[in-house]
Amino acid sequence: xxxxxxxxxxxxxxxxxxxxxxxxxxxxxxxxxxxxxxxxxxxxxxxxxxxxxxxxxxxxxxxxxxxxxxxxxxxxxxxxxxxxxxxxxxxxxxxxxxxxxxxxxxxxxxxxxxxxxxxxxxxxxxxxxxxxxxxxxxxxxxxxxxxxxxxxxxxxxxxxxxxxxxxxxxxxxxxxxxxxxxxxxxxxxxxxxxxxxxxxxxxxxxxxxxxxxxxxxxxxxxxxxxxxxxxxxxxxxxxxxxxxxxxxxxxxxxxxxxxxxxxxxxxxxxxxxxxxxxxxxxxxxxxxxxxxxxxxxxxxxxxxxxxxxxxxxxxxxxxxxxxxxxxxxxxxxxxxxxxxxxxxxxxxxxxxxxxxxxxxxxxxxxxxxxxxxxxxxxxxxxxxxxxxxxxxxxxxxxxxxxxxxxxxxxxxxxxxxxxxxxxxxxxxxxxxxxxxxxxxxxxxxxxxxxxxxxxxxxxxxxxxxxxxxxxxxxxxxxxxxxxxxxxxxxxxxxxxxxxxxxxxxxxxxx
Ligand SMILES: Cc1cc2nc3c(=O)[nH]c(=O)nc-3n(C[C@H](O)[C@H](O)[C@H](O)COP(=O)(O)OP(=O)(O)OC[C@H]3O[C@@H](n4cnc5c(N)ncnc54)[C@H](O)[C@@H]3O)c2cc1C
Ligand SMILES: NC(=O)C1=CN([C@@H]2O[C@H](COP(=O)(O)OP(=O)(O)OC[C@H]3O[C@@H](n4cnc5c(N)ncnc54)[C@H](OP(=O)(O)O)[C@@H]3O)[C@@H](O)[C@H]2O)C=CC1
Ligand SMILES: CC(C)=CCC[C@@H](C)[C@H]1CC[C@@]2(C)C3=C(CC[C@]12C)[C@@]1(C)CC[C@H](O)C(C)(C)[C@@H]1CC3
Numbered sequence: 001x002x003x004x005x006x007x008x009x010x011x012x013x014x015x016x017x018x019x020x021x022x023x024x025x026x027x028x029x030x031x032x033x034x035x036x037x038x039x040x041x042x043x044x045x046x047x048x049x050x051x052x053x054x055x056x057x058x059x060x061x062x063x064x065x066x067x068x069x070x071x072x073x074x075x076x077x078x079x080x081x082x083x084x085x086x087x088x089x090x091x092x093x094x095x096x097x098x099x100x101x102x103x104x105x106x107x108x109x110x111x112x113x114x115x116x117x118x119x120x121x122x123x124x125x126x127x128x129x130x131x132x133x134x135x136x137x138x139x140x141x142x143x144x145x146x147x148x149x150x151x152x153x154x155x156x157x158x159x160x161x162x163x164x165x166x167x168x169x170x171x172x173x174x175x176x177x178x179x180x181x182x183x184x185x186x187x188x189x190x191x192x193x194x195x196x197x198x199x200x201x202x203x204x205x206x207x208x209x210x211x212x213x214x215x216x217x218x219x220x221x222x223x224x225x226x227x228x229x230x231x232x233x234x235x236x237x238x239x240x241x242x243x244x245x246x247x248x249x250x251x252x253x254x255x256x257x258x259x260x261x262x263x264x265x266x267x268x269x270x271x272x273x274x275x276x277x278x279x280x281x282x283x284x285x286x287x288x289x290x291x292x293x294x295x296x297x298x299x300x301x302x303x304x305x306x307x308x309x310x311x312x313x314x315x316x317x318x319x320x321x322x323x324x325x326x327x328x329x330x331x332x333x334x335x336x337x338x339x340x341x342x343x344x345x346x347x348x349x350x351x352x353x354x355x356x357x358x359x360x361x362x363x364x365x366x367x368x369x370x371x372x373x374x375x376x377x378x379x380x381x382x383x384x385x386x387x388x389x390x391x392x393x394x395x396x397x398x399x400x401x402x403x404x405x406x407x408x409x410x411x412x413x414x415x416x417x418x419x420x421x422x423x424x425x426x427x428x429x430x431x432x433x434x435x436x437x438x439x440x441x442x443x444x445x446x447x448x449x450x451x452x453x454x455x456x457x458x459x460x461x462x463x464x465x466x467x468x469x470x471x472x473x474x475x476x477x478x479x480x481x482x483x484x485x486x487x488x489x490x491x492x493x494x495x496x497x498x499x500x501x502x503x504x505x506x507x508x509x510x
Contacts, residue, residue, distance in 0.1 A: 031365065032357050038358075038361055039356075042358055063114075070219055072193075084108050086109070086496055098467065100509065101509055103502075110219055112221070114221060114222075125227050127147070129225065131159060131160050131222070131223065132160075132161060133160050134156060134160075135153055135158045135163075139152055143320055146229060148227065148230035149226075150176040150226055152170060155331070155359070157358070161220050164223055165212075165213060166212065167179055169382075169384075169411050171409055172263050173411030173412065174410040180211030182225055185199045185223070187221045187222035188221065189218055189221055191495075192492065208483060209483050209484050212464075233283070234319075235285075236278070236315065237313070238305065239275065239278075240276075240308050244391055244394055245391070247394075248390050251390070251410060251429075254278055263277070264278055264410055265408070267407060269404050269405055289317050290318075291316045292322055293318055293323075294322030298348070298352075299348070302332070303330075306405075330343075338357070338362070377436055379401055380434050381434075381466050382430050382462075383430070384411075384413075385459075396451075401433060401437040401439055402437060403436070406433060411427075411428050418483055421480040449469050452468070455478075468505060475501050475505070484500070
């Protein structure tokens, strides 16, 4: 009798879980709608803080003191015997990586309260910033002053520290390379508690080893980044293509004319249909063709781009900052899984001003059910492959996952020492795959393993903010560790920081 009651209770509990799971998966938007005002409040608080700091003009002056506090924490770690390795104390829900990092619970965490823009030098054409400065903060500050970054990885909340220690790529990367290639100096606190300023000239080994090191060589406390003059608009040309060959030929043609276009990007909406976009900054707009895509009531950018498949080639003028953050409001196209009716015109006019939900709050409030859903029915990957393999790669992704839109973003990879060592300057392309696979039988691990094998064979690289299932050996083969190992030994990092693999592998992320 008791057993029967227990069974009924378990069954009842199971049914309740199933209903809850159903609600959380299919009506996630209800919870997300509640998050929208919260996101606004969160943004407003950050804004007030920035405003106060700016009014008091105290940020640059306090930098040295803040760095000293970081160094003191490292010294404290040493004094306590350095029992566990160190990492930053930035809570993992605040980051733009797909998952939470397990090691934050057990490592010695170092607080870095480094959120300020320190100095803009028009003469040197550089801006010096602290690592927690975000892309949104930088464009909001620089653009009105007539300067901007050579390229802006577009999600507003990406941080300079994350982009240096990981990587960043955008539509002018075909000219400027990855985020590391527009950085000219790093300030780091090392494992022994000392602070160093590193440039190509002062310490080439450490300078080239920092990018892709994921905070495993030292703690970054400032970065000097190149800037370029900003003009008010981007004149953007949309060219629809109706076969993959046409798309590949168009991209190659554009890359051959490299200096003619500042921005090059393509969205494929199927294997055979896409829109290639090219743009340049201009100071005046043809007002009849002005499109302020950043306005909250405007359609999601990728849906807007899709319309050119039907209407044919066109030109538009887009305000610079709207262009730089064009995929932010729709989180590329991930928002359609989160607020399915978000592109509805009524929703845009009524609630658009509150979107997008903050990725950090989405991450913080993600339930087990949603996590499982993403785990089993979703793929998020960026694969960096040589441009010569673009056609094969798109066909391969089509065969394996069939996820569209597909983001194609060409980038220059100079032959430099470091994790991404290539024998000569090369052109690569980032293929971004974000969404629900159209292919039946998608198995997250097995499919990703096959994709990783394809990328490794093509001499490509995997971006590491998403899942990697590579083994340590495969990982070491994909990324050249020779300089990294040498610098780690020199700086006595073995006890202070884990290896990159131990921070990014699937086991380290929950
Ligand atoms: C001459 C000048 C000097 C400035 N000097 C400094 C300075 O010394 N230190 C400094 O921090 N700012 C400085 N600012 C930044 C200024 O306050 C920015 O305009 C502000 O960061 C962006 O707010 P916004 O409302 O214009 O843009 P919004 O579009 O509202 O914000 C842009 C994005 O930045 C994010 N954001 C805003 N503030 C912060 C923050 N503090 N931390 C993280 N994310 C944030 C928002 O969440 C949003 O995603 C300066 C600006 C100017 C014009
Ligand atoms: N367009 C693009 O290029 C896009 C890029 N991304 C990816 O997103 C990630 C950036 O996200 P974000 O939230 O900014 O960064 P994260 O906080 O996720 O940081 C990424 C890594 O950098 C390390 N790191 C960050 N700051 C410091 C520092 N000051 N000192 C030492 N180590 C540091 C972190 O170490 P720890 O674990 O110790 O905190 C972590 O391993 C990058 O990996 C990037 O490739 C994502 C979307 C778009
Ligand atoms: C190199 C480039 C351009 C990368 C673009 C990557 C974006 C598409 C990624 C970055 C962060 C990202 C992984 C994220 C998600 C979607 C894809 C994003 C936006 C979401 C919002 C999907 C829903 C999830 O429940 C959760 C909230 C955890 C994540 C958070 C991070």
